[in-house]
Amino acid sequence: MALSAALLAAAGELTQRVHEGVVARGFADLRPAHGFAFARLAPDGATVTELAAHLGVTKQAASQLVDEVVRRGYAERRPHPGDARARLIVLTERGWACTRAAEEAAAEVVGGWCEVLGEAQVMALWESLAKVAPCGPVRPAW
Amino acid sequence: MALSAALLAAAGELTQRVHEGVVARGFADLRPAHGFAFARLAPDGATVTELAAHLGVTKQAASQLVDEVVRRGYAERRPHPGDARARLIVLTERGWACTRAAEEAAAEVVGGWCEVLGEAQVMALWESLAKVAPCGPVRPAW
DNA sequence: CGAATTGGTCAAGCAGCCTGACCATATAGT
DNA sequence: ACTATATGGTCAGGCTGCTTGACCAATTCG
Numbered sequence: 128m129a130l131s132a133a134l135l136a137a138a139g140e141l142t143q144r145v146h147e148g149v150v151a152r153g154f155a156d157l158r159p160a161h162g163f164a165f166a167r168l169a170p171d172g173a174t175v176t177e178l179a180a181h182l183g184v185t186k187q188a189a190s191q192l193v194d195e196v197v198r199r200g201y202a203e204r205r206p207h208p209g210d211a212r213a214r215l216i217v218l219t220e221r222g223w224a225c226t227r228a229a230e231e232a233a234a235e236v237v238g239g240w241c242e243v244l245g246e247a248q249v250m251a252l253w254e255s256l257a258k259v260a261p262c263g264p265v266r267p268a269w
Numbered sequence: 270m271a272l273s274a275a276l277l278a279a280a281g282e283l284t285q286r287v288h289e290g291v292v293a294r295g296f297a298d299l300r301p302a303h304g305f306a307f308a309r310l311a312p313d314g315a316t317v318t319e320l321a322a323h324l325g326v327t328k329q330a331a332s333q334l335v336d337e338v339v340r341r342g343y344a345e346r347r348p349h350p351g352d353a354r355a356r357l358i359v360l361t362e363r364g365w366a367c368t369r370a371a372e373e374a375a376a377e378v379v380g381g382w383c384e385v386l387g388e389a390q391v392m393a394l395w396e397s398l399a400k401v402a403p404c405g406p407v408r409p410a411w
Numbered sequence: 412c413g414a415a416t417t418g419g420t421c422a423a424g425c426a427g428c429c430t431g432a433c434c435a436t437a438t439a440g441t
Numbered sequence: 442a443c444t445a446t447a448t449g450g451t452c453a454g455g456c457t458g459c460t461t462g463a464c465c466a467a468t469t470c471g
Contacts, residue, residue, distance in 0.1 A: 130391070131283060131375045132308075133398035136405030138280030141273060143406070160458090166274075176418060188459050190420065212418045212467040233273045240401045248397055249272070255394045256275035259382045264281045265274050302427095318449060330428050332451065354436040354449045 141236055148232025154225045156199050163266045164192055165218065165226050168202060172217035182266050201225060283378055290374025296367045298341050305408045306334055307360065307368050310344060314359035324408050343367060 146159045160182075167173050167181040179189035193216055196202045201222040207213035218226065241249050288301045302324075309315050309323040321331035335358055338344045343364035349355035360368065383391050 128372070128375045128379050130379055130395040130398070131287070132407050133395060133402060134276075134280050134283055135407050137398045137402035138276050139408065140402045140405035141276060145273070174418070175420095184458095185460060186419070187421090187461090191458075207418090210418075210468075214419075230270070233270045237270055237272055243400055244397055248393075251390075252394065252397045253272040253275060255386055255390055256272070256279045258385055259394075260275060260279035260282045262278070264285070265277050266281065316449070317451095326427095327429060328450070329430090329452090333427080349449090352437075352449075356450075 141233070144236050145229055145232045148235060149225065149229050152228040152232070154228060157196075157201075157225065161192070161196060161201075162229055164189075164196065165201075165222065165229070166265060168216055168218050168222070169226050172205075172215045174207065174213045174215060176213075178216065183264060196222070283375070286378050287371055287374045290377060291367065291371050294370040294374070296370060299338075299343075299367065302409060303334070303338060303343075304371055306331075306338065307343075307364065307371070308407060310358055310360055310364070311368050314347075314357045316349065316355045316357060318355075320358065325406060338364070 142159055145162070149157065149162070163182060164178060167178055173181070175190050175193060176186055178193065179186045182189060182192075193202065193204070197204060197216075200219060202216050202218050204214045204216055207215045237249065240252075244252070284301055287304070291299065291304070305324060306320060309320055315323070317332050317335060318328055320335065321328045324331060324334075326334075335344065335346070339346060339358075342361060344358050344360050346356045346358055349357045379391065382394075386394070
């Protein structure tokens with residue numbers, strides 16, 4: 128179906144342009160995959176196991192990804208308040224700055240869409256997508 | 270933005286379910302990435318270089334991917350009619366069967382969306398996406 | 412209190428992609 | 442026509458991200 132192609136094209140372009148926007152704002156040492164991790168870490172932090180589940184990878188892979196972002200100063204491992212085995216991964220100030228940069232870049236792209244479609248159409252698009260994939264995986268899927 | 274998340278979720282779910290559908294129809298030795306290659310090969314075949322450009326990878330990676338699908342009987346390398354250096358990669362009958370299976374699986378998913386949104390909304394969704402990403406990359410983007 | 416479970420890391424291996432080098436054919440320059 | 446350059450494709454080697462398997466520390470259940 129052509130709809131499938133259009134959907135994949137839009138998602139690919141969004142990912143690509145958000146990544147470009149993040150890089151342009153000075154965060155060049157990150158890959159798109161890190162963004163998906165930040166999305167899970169942002170609200171209140173998360174454990175490695177939770178992050179692994181969110182990204183659909185093994186704990187080891189998630190742990191390795193956390194190593195990277197910690198080494199680059201975007202997050203830190205803290206003792207978990209309620210479980211001495213676990214560690215709570217939380218964003219640092221730099222991590223939050225990067226998250227805000229990603230939101231700005233995303234808003235820019237969506238703004239461009241509003242100019243093409245009109246705001247009402249974009250809202251309709253959003254609602255349709257939300258109904259169609261209520262809890263789909265917000266992560267690299269292929 | 271929540272729209273971004275919804276879009277990525279929908280694209281991820283589509284990719285995943287199409288792949289599941291293809292596997293369920295008996296083509297278990299393929300990855301989603303192969304599907305993006307088939308999309309370029311399907312109409313009239315393509316050279317390795319064209320395929321590489323379409324997938325956004327190097328010629329070497331594309332050549333290796335072609336090796337895999339040839340070894341598994343989905344495609345074959347033929348001499349290129351107009352250029353003795355080049356080879357035209359074309360789908361075999363098995364390759365076409367797999368392509369049809371993918372289209373069936375995609376139609377199933379979209380059919381499910383029609384039940385949720387109604388056919389008119391799905392058409393509107395399609396048109397909006399087509400306007401927004403007229404020539405986005407139909408390939409794994411992250 | 413011992414047994415089984417869960418969170419996390421360490422170690423080794425593999426798959427997919429990249430860079431660099433190379434050959435064969437095609438195209439352009441003179 | 443003949444060389445020079447560009448293009449299509451492959452081979453070889455290396456790197457990165459992810460996986461499986463094993464293990465330790467802390468928790469929970471009997």
